[in-house]
Amino acid sequence: MFHPILNQAHAWVERVLRPGDLAVDATLGNGRDAAILAERVGPLGLVIGFDLQQEALDSARARLTSPGTADRVILVKTGHEGMAAVLARKAPGRRPRAVMFNLGYLPGGDRAFATKPDTTLAALASALDLLSPGGIITVVCYPGHVGGQDEQDAVLAWARSIPPPRATVVLYQFLNAHKAPCLLAITPK
Amino acid sequence: MFHPILNQAHAWVERVLRPGDLAVDATLGNGRDAAILAERVGPLGLVIGFDLQQEALDSARARLTSPGTADRVILVKTGHEGMAAVLARKAPGRRPRAVMFNLGYLPGGDRAFATKPDTTLAALASALDLLSPGGIITVVCYPGHVGGQDEQDAVLAWARSIPPPRATVVLYQFLNAHKAPCLLAITPK
Numbered sequence: 001m002f003h004p005i006l007n008q009a010h011a012w013v014e015r016v017l018r019p020g021d022l023a024v025d026a027t028l029g030n031g032r033d034a035a036i037l038a039e040r041v042g043p044l045g046l047v048i049g050f051d052l053q054q055e056a057l058d059s060a061r062a063r064l065t066s067p068g069t070a071d072r073v074i075l076v077k078t079g080h081e082g083m084a085a086v087l088a089r090k091a092p093g094r095r096p097r098a099v100m101f102n103l104g105y106l107p108g109g110d111r112a113f114a115t116k117p118d119t120t121l122a123a124l125a126s127a128l129d130l131l132s133p134g135g136i137i138t139v140v141c142y143p144g145h146v147g148g149q150d151e152q153d154a155v156l157a158w159a160r161s162i163p164p165p166r167a168t169v170v171l172y173q174f175l176n177a178h179k180a181p182c183l184l185a186i187t188p189k
Numbered sequence: 190m191f192h193p194i195l196n197q198a199h200a201w202v203e204r205v206l207r208p209g210d211l212a213v214d215a216t217l218g219n220g221r222d223a224a225i226l227a228e229r230v231g232p233l234g235l236v237i238g239f240d241l242q243q244e245a246l247d248s249a250r251a252r253l254t255s256p257g258t259a260d261r262v263i264l265v266k267t268g269h270e271g272m273a274a275v276l277a278r279k280a281p282g283r284r285p286r287a288v289m290f291n292l293g294y295l296p297g298g299d300r301a302f303a304t305k306p307d308t309t310l311a312a313l314a315s316a317l318d319l320l321s322p323g324g325i326i327t328v329v330c331y332p333g334h335v336g337g338q339d340e341q342d343a344v345l346a347w348a349r350s351i352p353p354p355r356a357t358v359v360l361y362q363f364l365n366a367h368k369a370p371c372l373l374a375i376t377p378k
Contacts, residue, residue: 001204001325001376002359015190136190162365169365170191175358175373176351184364187190 009138025049026080031060038069050080080123095132104142117154137186144179198327213288214238215269220249227258239269269312284321293331306343326375333368
């Protein structure tokens with residue numbers, strides 16, 4: 001009946017993303033978001049994906065099996081807080097229409113590489129500055145692992161503090177599930 | 190881009206409500222929900238609407254202008270906490286597939302008639318007991334008026350306490366808007 005969190009994130013992104021767009025997967029993980037973004041932006045589009053772990057870059061690369069998608073995805077082994085500099089270099093003069101964050105750690109990977117509040121907040125602020133008009137940021141937070149609740153609290157506090165004239169922020173959350181993830185979506189005005 | 194709160198409530202209700210169903214508008218107010226429910230359940234369906242204020246019943250009645258809708262809506266000048274008894278009398282043996290709550294006070298009306306936590310929680314518990322399998326409860330909370338924040342807090346606490354095997358609860362909220370309403374949707378498992 002209700003879209004699961006990740007499907008809802010994709011549904012919102014797909015409402016705004018158009019062929020030829022620049023899109024960012026800020027947390028490659030297993031590359032699911034990057035693959036979907038690459039399909040959506042089409043042959044003239046570009047996706048830039050970030051992760052600190054080589055394992056994540058390899059997983060993401062392996063997932064780009066649809067014809068042509070691998071050619072339009074740039075994988076960068078850098079923290080997402082470096083997004084502005086990377087985009088300036090790899091896609092000069094272009095603004096992303098979608099930036100997707102799927103926080104936490106790579107499933108099955110080293111939890112020491114889990115995203116952290118400081119760098120996550122820096123990356124979110126950067127994404128909001130970079131975003132194209134009509135674009136969207138989605139953020140999925142996971143409160144279940146060590147540090148996850150603190151990161152979610154920090155992200156929610158940041159989102160609540162965005163002045164309403166600057167952006168609309170929507171929260172979508174399964175409320176009575178223990179340690180369930182939550183989804184934020186942010187669209188600039 | 191994002192559905193406004195009330196539209197999202199209607200979108201969810203419309204996903205489950207079918208011709209011939211019983212539906213409940215637990216807070217008639219100006220009758221907007223009742224009118225939409227009456228359209229949706231069709232000629233074989235039934236809508237029962239609750240409000241304490243005659244003014245609300247009159248507004249709701251005046252809004253039932255689509256052909257045939259007035260004949261399938263029963264308006265009851267009773268608090269929604271009496272829902273079970275009213276349904277047993279007016280629709281014996283039938284379970285509602287949708288129960289909509291739009292809390293607070295009648296716009297332009299007497300705020301002394303605003304919904305209150307105790308009776309709201311009693312009505313919600315009753316609605317969850319009565320609901321048909323595959324049905325839905327929607328609740329829009331308004332934190333902006335006197336007592337509204339307390340009522341929202343009480344509703345959210347109640348919703349969080351619903352055991353996951355019993356129902357799924359989703360929260361949809363504009364996060365950075367001052368005193369913005371929030372929407373809960375509850376579907377039994």
